[in-house]
Amino acid sequence: MPVTREDVLHIAELARLGVDAPRADELTKELSAILSHMEVLSQVDTATVPTTAGVAAGGTPLRPDVGVPALMSGTLASFAPKMRDGFFIVPRLATHEDSSESGA
Amino acid sequence: MSVDNYTQLGAAQIAPGVRAGKTSPAEMIRASFKRAADIGGGPDELNIILHADENASLEEAEQMQARIQSGTDIGVLAGVPVAIKDNIASLGLPTTCGSKILRGYVSPFEATAVARLRANGALIVAKTNMDEFAMGSSTENSAYGPTRNPLDVRCVPGGSSGGSAAAVAAGITPIALGSETGGSVRQPAAFCGVVGVKPSYGRVSRYGLVAFASSLDQIGVLGRTVDDAALGLESIAGFDKLDSTSSDADVPIYRLAALGKPAPEARNPDTEAIRIGRSPVPLPPPPGPTTLEGVVIGKPKEYFPDSLDPDIRRMCDRALDRFRSMGATVREISLPRSPLAIPVYYILAPAEASSNLARFDGVRYGLRVDPGKGLKAMYEATRSEGFGPEVTRRILLGTYVLSAGYYDAYYKKAQAVRTLIADDFRAVFTSGVHAIFTPTTPTTAFPIGAISDPYEMYLNDIFTVTANLAGVPAISVPIGRVRRLPVGGQIITAHFDEYAMFRVAYALEAGLGAEAHQ
Structure with a gap:
């Protein structure tokens, strides 16, 4: 199985997704099954093949290097979960509990 | 033109009627909302529509009526109700991407494609259901429940633009916007028996399309006819400084492709009038033995495997026969890395x-x-x-x-193999092939809940995903029915050759006639 339970928990942390134990087991199986279908690519010789990151035919047109104003019909506060004095308010970066978990 | 047959009216019929005062924008709005109510487009039945506001739409229609009466040129889509997939930002209605994480979110700006529709006179009546963040092929992944196929409510409408395809198939709007990353316009178009077009990468601005996979995403158009899909695409295509990947290549008048001529020969003295909607392009001439003369259609063997459903193969063979009877040459080709x-x-x-x-x-x-x-x-x-x-x-x-x-x-x-897949298309199109024809999907619409394995669901995209990887345009056109469910045929052309794609699509639609829905 190409993906282990530890892999799932690791990438879930990287992606900031909480995954409980039963779901981690399911995802281990699901991701392994999906990735097993990708193995076919390893048989393709791509040693001299350039990679493709985009398919904009003829390249992308250049435009003057000036900022474009963001025209918004409403204020940030109309959709932000929490704002004060024009700033987005978020929880503290770390609590004592976080600190003890990371050993900091 | 009568509003009584609203569900049969194409955008190209509605707009001239509205402009001429034979009907009003408000009548079109009322007809659209009535159709949605009659067919059960809301959450308790087909679950096609996630957001709509009839009063706001009527108010907008009244404002348009006042502009018409004051002699203002309203545009080529005057008074045409249009539905928008819920991952395309619109002012006034929420944009939730079918996700709980954006429940109730109303964008403070509008997608360029939506703004261009409005600038051409369209009336945005609804946001349509979709697989969450466009990830799916059945519209079963919506946080707001699955959409049902109007042609068979036991089945999925396809996805991820399932709500938009169903809205068009159900007669709620003649045109809808969807989005594609791997086939999410063409696959639901095939499942719902409508036309779905994915333009070349860069042809339509992605500004305001909530990003899924930016190197693949494109906004596309669904319509009941090729003509409506062409009109819709023509209205939204073109350079946009707000999307650095949008192309500044000229946008042809795609509807002239209905004349069955290559682009340089497709002259019409009333060209400017066509652009602003005063003079509809003539319907395609009845297909004759020279309609597609000189056109080479490629039939790639990889898209017709031995395992292909024999009924779908039969429908494709019938379409290929129509191409031949219209003067086209059908050539066996290979896209080996597909x-x-x-x-x-x-x-x-x-x-x-x-x-x-x-x-x-x-x-x-x-x-x-x-x-x-x-x-x-x-x-x-x-x-x-x-x-x-x-x-x-x-x-x-x-x-x-x-x-x-x-x-x-x-x-x-995967990025390197993507290069090889794109190279295959380049090789075919530089070898004298003008268009490639394939089935759009390996199956017809399947029952809701029938596919639970993720990879099996991914295989729904097997014939559509290559066009996204290569960035070339493709369209799905109805080519018949199997066990009463629609089958789509796909036409793929070279980068920015939407004109040739529409030419072949118009011819196929006219060549099949009523058989396209039988």
Whole structure:
């Protein structure tokens, strides 16, 4: 199985997704099954093949290097979960509990 | 033109009628909402529409009527009701991407494609259901429940633009916008018996399309006819300084392709009038033995495997016979790397998605779940609560293939094979082939709940995903029915050759006539 339970928990942390134990087991199986279908690519010789990151035919047109104003019909506060004095308010970066978990 | 047969009216019939005062924008709005109510487009039945506001739409229609009466040129889509997939930002109605994480979110800006529709006189009447963040092929992954296929309510409408395809198939609007990353306009168009077009990458601005996989995403158009799809695409295509990947290549008048001539020969003295909608392009001439004279249609063997459903093969063979009877040459071709497209796509698209969807973190907009344990816990709680199972699966898959130790083996490898897939298309189109014809999907619409294995669901995209990887335009056109369910035929052309694509599509539609829906 190409993906282990530890892999799932690791990438879930990287992606900031909480995954409980039963779901981690399911995802281990699901991701392994999906990735097993990708193995076919390893048989393709791509040693001299350039990679493709985009398919904009003829390249992308250049435009003057000036900022474009963001025209918004409403204020940030109309959709932000929490704002004060024009700033987005978020929880503290770390609590004592976080600190003890990371050993900091 | 009578509003009594609203569900049969194309945009190209509605707009001249509205402009001439034979009907009013408000009548069109009322007809659209009545049709949605009659057929059960709301959440308790077909679940096609996620957001709509009849009073606001009527108010907009009244304002348009006043402008018409004052002699203002309203545009080529005057008074045409249009539905928009819920991942395309629109003012006035929410944009939720079929996700809990954006429940109730109303964008403070509008997508360029939507703004251009409005500038051409369209009336935006509804936001349509979709697979969450466009991740799916059945519209079963919506946080707001599955959409049902209007042609058989036991079946899915396809996805991820299932709500838009169903809205058009049900007669709620003649045109709808969808979006494509791997076939999400063409596949539901095929399942619902309508026309669905994905333009070349760069042809339509992505500004305001909520990003899934930015190197693949394109806004597309669904219509009941090729003519409506052409009119819709013509209205939204073209350069936009707000999208750095949009092309500044000229946009032809696609509807002239109905004349069955190559672009330089498709002259019409009333060209300017056509652009502003005063003089509809004539309907395609009855297909004759020279309609497609000189056109070479490629039939790629990889898209007609021995395992293909024999009934779908039969429908495709009938379409190919029509091409031949109209003077086209059908040539056997090969796109040898196409069988690798699904593995390539399901590495690249989740990788890009894992990055794009990082923005949904509960800080600036959308859902926030704060368990009171600091910022990181807020991120995790918000995203775990807000994203559904398929989105979670794809974010994790994308994170995995981009992570240290796997990047070269998966992501970089897939990017290289993508080059080979695009090379296959280039080779075919430079060998004298003007258009490629394939089935759009390997099956007809399947029952809701029938597919539970994720990879089996991914295989729905097997014939469509290559056009996204190569960036070329493609259209799905109805070519018949199997066991009373629609079958779509796909026409693919070279980069920015939408004109040739529409020419072949118009001819096929006219050549099949009523058989396209039998």
